[in-house]
Amino acid sequence: MKKKIIEYIIQNRISTTEVADCLGKAGVLPEVLPLNARHYAVGEIQYLYAIQDSNWTVHEDLDRQMVSDKIVLIDAVDVHDRAIIGDLVSKYILLYCQNRAIVCTGKMRDAHYLIKENYPIWCKGVSPIGCFNEAVDKTAFLDVINERRNFYQGSIAVCDDSGVVVIPKTQITEEFYDKLVAIELQEDIWYDCIDRKKWSTFKTICLKDYLKEYGGRSESI
Template sequence: MEMKEKIIDYIRKNRVSTTEVADCLGKSGVLEGVLPLNPHHFVVGEIQYLYAIEDSNWTVHEELDQNPISDKIIMIDDIDVHGRAIIGDIVSKYILLYLGNCGIITTGKMRDAHILMKENYPIWCAGVSPVGCFNRKVNKENFIDEISRKRDYYQGAIAVCDDSGVVIIPRKCITEEFYRKLIAIEEQEDIWYDCIDRRKWSTYKTICLKEYMNDKNDVISSN
């Protein structure tokens, strides 16, 4: 199993939250302003990067047609659409149901919110709007550098999505060291809850002073 698959599998099976993943990234990695459209979804997977420019979603349709990928999290980057909703129900249905991807992230807005909520699709976005993008060809020349830079960062990275939002694990962090951090933070959470729930310690003694370190063997053996 490759390291990327190993990390995704561990996060999925243990439902490692975005909070815990962000802690493993040094309290970073959040995709600012992007929140769940529908609650209670938990999705983790490799990112397939798409983008929208010039108030148009032409590039989204085009790239999905040229590369109809499945089993990924489709990320659609709002580069130049000025507050318009990038996609709505039809494209979401195509991405999730017909192509078989596990979630949608967009740094822009979505439309057809009433249908997306009714269908309870796993979508994370920057809000909703009834005003959508135009469906027209675009000139990519003025955006080549930005598209290349963002694709280099997001494509192939791991996204973890839950009720708190979205955290990105960059490709450079997909390592054995990071995998061990995930395991360690899960163990730490177990110890903290044991100290507070069973031992009735204060959060100050547990989280700040870490007094369990003086009696770690007993704490671990009691779990």
């Protein structure tokens, strides 16, 4: 089902806006925006994390398992406004490991290089001040890390110019797939009503007058 949903989203280039609507207008990663415009990435999440102003765990986990074809989500846990990674690690993740995109809940550095290379990266901004490459005692944060890993690992990320929306594992179902199909049909109907029939947005979106012509069937999410 996961592969089916990912392929359908990609084939129809379903936006984060539409996916969020299918999730009940939820699922967005707050303040995470594209570093470079006009990228579109969809895929299964591989969860990594940086903790206590150090990116040691990012390097360590990448060394343990070289994942590929994923959306690599790097979670900033107790990182105080420092950039998590920069050009070298980004190149390793995207080019050498052949992953689809990087999503970071913190900041990135080496912005000039990341922009020049036009990498598919979503983050909370940039900073020249990076994390330290030092091992840390993460014992006090294990519950938080495990909770967040359990949520993100294996979920689906949809990334575009509006940001990043996560489809949780609990929503990777036939029912959610049907919602995606329905919202695509709804969008087609709305544009037909407005572009071809020249209806108002009020008549189309709020009153849903098109239901009279489509046999009373509602495709709204």
